């Protein structure tokens with residue numbers, strides 16, 4: 001009898017379009033498995049919101065395998081040792097997986113590969129979370145792209161792999177292996193209210209990802225370019241957590257959208273930002289902690305814990321910032337435009353290091369993603385390779401007037417502002433009696449802007 005093989009799931013929690021799973025199925029009966037290991041990622045272990053999502057996504061995959069008459073094996077322990085032990089006890093001849101680009105992940109993969117090899121088990125890696133492998137998309141001089149626009153132009157010329165179907169049900173082993181029950185995964189932390197609130201807008205898992213993709217392409221993509229910056233509109237796809245956990249592949253999204261023609265171009269160009277960030281992280285493994293532009297490593301931050309607390313709690317007195325931070329706390333998500341404004345407020349108005357904000361987002365976002373989160377924060381802070389220039393300080397009042405003119409988004413997330421009209425709602429300090437419970441601004445916009453530019457001046461010569 002042919003020996004079984006292991007498919008090691010990581011951030012690719014789906015059955016369709018997994019080249020590694022197809023290859024595994026061609027070699028033997030597949031044992032699909034996931035290892036819960038909080039030690040390997042170190043500081044970048046999943047945060048509170050991601051753990052919630054991961055729990056539900058694993059549960060969804062477990063149900064999918066059960067429907068196929070198979071068993072999804074979930075184990076806890078040191079990744080390399082747990083996989084080596086699973087291979088020993090099942091007699092598996094090989095381990096298959098999809099490539100990942102997080103620096104800690106690449107290191108863990110190397111250790112796992114070595115340990116497996118010692119017991120004669122080969123580890124085979126297949127294309128991972130990007131549309132095109134970072135080694136395969138290079139500038140004409142061989143370097144990695146540093147600027148988004150030429151990267152996007154080049155990406156458009158690449159041939160994107162056609163999505164594959166799931167292997168047949170008969171490809172998988174039929175169960176009876178030791179596996180942790182879902183109530184032992186210990187992924188869901190925090191109180192029940194948090195979990196209840198989180199369940200409202202999301203449907204973790206492959207089926208949920210496909211439903212969201214189809215709904216977006218049928219109803220929203222045609223309005224995307226005009227409305228994607230308006231946080232009160234349901235104009236964006238909200239696919240980011242599904243992308244992060246690999247419940248949908250970028251190739252599936254690409255082909256489904258590209259066949260709609262030019263109306264999907266704007267959407268695809270945003271998906272390309274994800275790709276750009278993955279390529280940057282691959283080339284710069286220190287990107288989550290260290291400014292890509294060297295002069296910014298000496299930036300004179302002046303962090304204050306009390307201001308950081310007010311920002312995290314959505315109590316800065318700037319409605320758009322507070323609405324975003326409260327949306328984040330309630331749903332694990334924040335609209336992209338609002339992420340930019342809230343992040344900029346932290347780095348520039350409060351002079352708090354972008355890494356503090358990135359850590360908070362990491363804990364709170366259901367789509368927390370090492371490449372995109374670091375890329376987003378470095379872009380906002382001006383220290384990314386293709387970033388917003390530091391001296392362009394977002395004005396949170398103008399941003400709010402421009403992108404949420406009627407104040408619908410503000411009133412939804414900051415109920416203290418409900419009595420204010422569409423002018424006052426952007427500047428509640430002009431009508432304090434109508435919003436008595438809302439705090440005054442924690443910093444004055446003009447003073448804060450001047451302080452940010454003065455701080456930038458100290459590194460400007462070299463920046």
Ligand SMILES: Cc1cc2nc3c(=O)[nH]c(=O)nc-3n(C[C@H](O)[C@H](O)[C@H](O)COP(=O)(O)OP(=O)(O)OC[C@H]3O[C@@H](n4cnc5c(N)ncnc54)[C@H](O)[C@@H]3O)c2cc1C
Nearest residue numbers: 236237238239240270271273274336367368369372373376
């Ligand atoms: C400070 C900051 C932190 C961020 N942290 C994350 C993060 O941890 N995880 C994450 O996935 N995105 C992050 N982003 C990028 C962006 O905000 C989200 O991808 C987007 O809001 C997700 O919503 P959506 O799926 O509706 O996006 P859509 O507008 O529907 O876009 C489709 C997809 O394209 C990708 N995408 C869109 N915009 C961007 C962008 N600016 N950068 C990279 N990819 C993009 C996402 O995969 C997204 O799902 C961050 C942005 C900022 C400014």
